[in-house]
Amino acid sequence: MKKTLMIFVSVFVLMLGTQTAFAKVKWRLVTHAMPGTEQQRIAEVFCETVETLSGGEISITPYPAGVLFPVFETFDSLANGIVNVGMVYSAYWPGKDPLFNFTTQPGSPLSTYAEGAYLIEKLEPWFEKLYAKHRMTYLGHAMVSPIYEQLMAVVPIDSIDKLEGLRVRSSGMGGKFYQALGATTVSLSAPDIYTAFQTKGIEAAEWTFWDENMRMGFHEVVSHVLDPAVHNGTTEYFPLVVNTRSWEALTPEQQDIIIAARDRIRYLSAMVYNREIMAREQWKEMPNINIVSWSPKDEARARSIGHKIVFEEAQKSPEGQEFLEIYRSVLWDLGHKEDAKELGYKE
Numbered sequence: 001m002k003k004t005l006m007i008f009v010s011v012f013v014l015m016l017g018t019q020t021a022f023a024k025v026k027w028r029l030v031t032h033a034m035p036g037t038e039q040q041r042i043a044e045v046f047c048e049t050v051e052t053l054s055g056g057e058i059s060i061t062p063y064p065a066g067v068l069f070p071v072f073e074t075f076d077s078l079a080n081g082i083v084n085v086g087m088v089y090s091a092y093w094p095g096k097d098p099l100f101n102f103t104t105q106p107g108s109p110l111s112t113y114a115e116g117a118y119l120i121e122k123l124e125p126w127f128e129k130l131y132a133k134h135r136m137t138y139l140g141h142a143m144v145s146p147i148y149e150q151l152m153a154v155v156p157i158d159s160i161d162k163l164e165g166l167r168v169r170s171s172g173m174g175g176k177f178y179q180a181l182g183a184t185t186v187s188l189s190a191p192d193i194y195t196a197f198q199t200k201g202i203e204a205a206e207w208t209f210w211d212e213n214m215r216m217g218f219h220e221v222v223s224h225v226l227d228p229a230v231h232n233g234t235t236e237y238f239p240l241v242v243n244t245r246s247w248e249a250l251t252p253e254q255q256d257i258i259i260a261a262r263d264r265i266r267y268l269s270a271m272v273y274n275r276e277i278m279a280r281e282q283w284k285e286m287p288n289i290n291i292v293s294w295s296p297k298d299e300a301r302a303r304s305i306g307h308k309i310v311f312e313e314a315q316k317s318p319e320g321q322e323f324l325e326i327y328r329s330v331l332w333d334l335g336h337k338e339d340a341k342e343l344g345y346k347e
Contacts, residue, residue: 107306
């Protein structure tokens with residue numbers, strides 16, 4: 001009897017060990033990007049890289065905006081473990097925590113991928129603490145915007161005063177910025193912007209970059225583009241965020257694989273700059289599109305208004321003041337000294 005029992009226990013342990021060794025991790029990843037865009041392709045490459053590096057042990061299925069649920073439900077779905085990974089612009093989440101307002105920095109003079117990446121690296125500990133409050137683990141940026149985002153419109157926007165009374169799609173602190181410039185702001189996710197233009201629900205919208213905006217068909221429904229818009233500088237576009245329970249369930253080796261895949265798509269996100277330059281030239285050649293820039297006076301005025309909004313928002317909490325100290329120090333380090341001073345930087 002003892003011998004039989006020992007054999008049974010040994011087989012059970014062996015079976016248990018085998019199941020553990022070959023147990024697959026199956027995750028779901030959501031983004032705010034539309035199908036067929038370069039941004040969604042980067043998320044797909046991330047999933048493919050994880051599967052390759054893990055020898056199939058970790059399988060992540062990527063879903064673009066609105067496929068599993070509306071984009072604005074992502075925060076709770078990720079916090080509650082309904083999905084495991086998110087690459088969704090965190091400016092959507094001020095309603096969950098006002099500190100997410102600082103995802104966007106209206107008036108920011110940062111205009112290159114390198115500048116944006118430098119800022120995000122400095123802010124990484126700050127964002128780690130913020131996401132941890134909400135049962136999520138922040139793994140740093142997956143993508144930094146390669147250039148300024150655009151402001152597109154169906155009416156002329158060749159001066160700051162032309163924003164008065166317009167309905168503008170925006171998010172995060174960008175919404176407060178356009179309100180301060182006299183507009184009414186509307187919160188919309190990517191799948192709803194095209195239709196909102198068609199149905200005259202909005203007159204203008206800020207949304208990503210030349211290539212993605214063209215892939216989403218915005219050149220068909222707008223006639224004016226402000227370049228550069230100053231509702232945000234180059235900054236984080238895809239934060240890599242994992243449900244904390246899902247992250248902690250991985251082995252250290254599996255976590256290393258996730259980080260390695262993240263680093264690969266960081267390279268790809270930097271290369272998006274080339275596509276954007278080519279796409280900008282295509283927009284310029286479209287006979288129905290009028291691309292304008294504001295006068296130096298209007299741009300300076302808009303930046304000052306943006307800096308004031310960021311500064312005032314930062315005074316509302318110790319965490320906001322911590323953000324402000326990092327942000328203005330980065331601007332100073334990168335040579336944007338007058339902007340840093342407007343934000344209260346002291347030499």
